[in-house]
Amino acid sequence: MTQSDAGPRTPVKTAERTLELVEFLKAADGATLSEATDAVDLPKSSVHNYLKTLVHHGYVVENDGTYEVGLRFLDLGAYARTRVPLYPVAEPELETVAEETGELANLLVEQDGRGTFIYRKKGENAVKIDSYNGQQILLHTTAIGKALLANLPEDRVEAILDRYGLPQKTENTITDREELFAELDRIRSEGFSYDDEERISGLNCVATPILQGDDVVGAISVTGPTSRMSQSRIDDEIKQQLRNAKNIIELNLSHA
Amino acid sequence: MTQSDAGPRTPVKTAERTLELVEFLKAADGATLSEATDAVDLPKSSVHNYLKTLVHHGYVVENDGTYEVGLRFLDLGAYARTRVPLYPVAEPELETVAEETGELANLLVEQDGRGTFIYRKKGENAVKIDSYNGQQILLHTTAIGKALLANLPEDRVEAILDRYGLPQKTENTITDREELFAELDRIRSEGFSYDDEERISGLNCVATPILQGDDVVGAISVTGPTSRMSQSRIDDEIKQQLRNAKNIIELNLSHA
DNA sequence: TGACCGAATTCGGGAAATCCGAACCGAACG
């Protein structure tokens, strides 16, 4: 990863190790003390202290020897979501989109250069994979991320690219800056972005940004399997649904 | 609080301070460095280091001088929820309950003696207050918590009471152990629990546990304003809806 | 324009918390 942000001058290492440990528990779907010890570079006794401390505060749960991410994080996470003004406005509209199309409808916002799905609603036939709330992505890897990126000020886009680079996720991921900027231009003029299996093979996605005045506050999209996302369906149905939702959301945002 | 769990012998203090800081940001709905410094007992420069470290990792966001809880927690929280097998099974049924009654439908699970609402669905007329995902409560303060408590093994109940005590939330909160155990007996024999404004004045609640074999895995409830929750409506409509949802959920749990 | 004020950031020595290996326990299994 081309990460050029060095971070704080004097980071609190213990805090970082704590978070790293929790992230490992997530990645591993739970782990024993020994497994966790192998993963983070610390002796067993130290990891033990960390885990017990986290357990005591409810951030980690222990079930006969295996440690897991605890529900206490849901409290913080759901709270953080309530602080995003777009969320309550967009939620009902995305529900409609999911119902009408039968596919997966998504809402993405940006924080600190990263994209976060703050709401995902499955329609009747929605693809099962690749879907849970809170998932974080790099903006250049998806249609919905690019829709957002295309409407950010140029200097912010530059800063984001400097920090996170353009790592490749599938063979279609854009990895070249020039190419990305050209694509962002196209998105700005058309108002929609697409991805052709750029992040996950077999999935297609159509997205459009949500604007508040001149500022982009998020983006919405519909995701479906390549087989069902024909050009004609995209043009006739999907884009219509998205346009509709976008209008209502922006209208409600403007006088709130 | 009657808290008799001393916690780990050698807690990692820095980890605790980190979490405490994030919790403060939540409680304060965002704060500046100076405000955060006043809240936690540390000098400004230390708090500065903590916050910058958290920002760097996306757990806190900074907007012109004020720090807020970041969306990265949503990733961990929503993930933790996916690890609860009850969640996907109960979600659609609670949606039905919310639609049919028009009130607020809830799903609670227990971890480490604390209750966590992992799903809440608002019906048409649902009360606006007191509702967000991930909220944590003490089990003895609500109908839904008591429904859960009533089906936990006695020694676990004792342990939970030892650890968290019976703090009073409203004038109706049960604060006496004997009284609570009597109430739990009653709940076990009736199969439903109620609260009369025990946690929040003006709100009433009807709840029933979700069992898997002999083990309680959670509880569901309907919450509404006292004015709308008449005895006859509770008996004729609400309990019927809950019974129905409970049956379907338990059935689906049993052969999964 | 310049001086002022509050807030955020940087700096460096001293104190304290974490690190870390080794030893101890306890359960499961052969």
Next chain:
DNA sequence: CGTTCGGTTCGGATTTCCCGAATTCGGTCA
């Protein structure tokens, strides 16, 4: 009954964090 594989405890060495003072930054008022 012995062995093994984890988890837990202990205490000294040292890294890391604490913490006040000095500096910089950004905005406001004269």
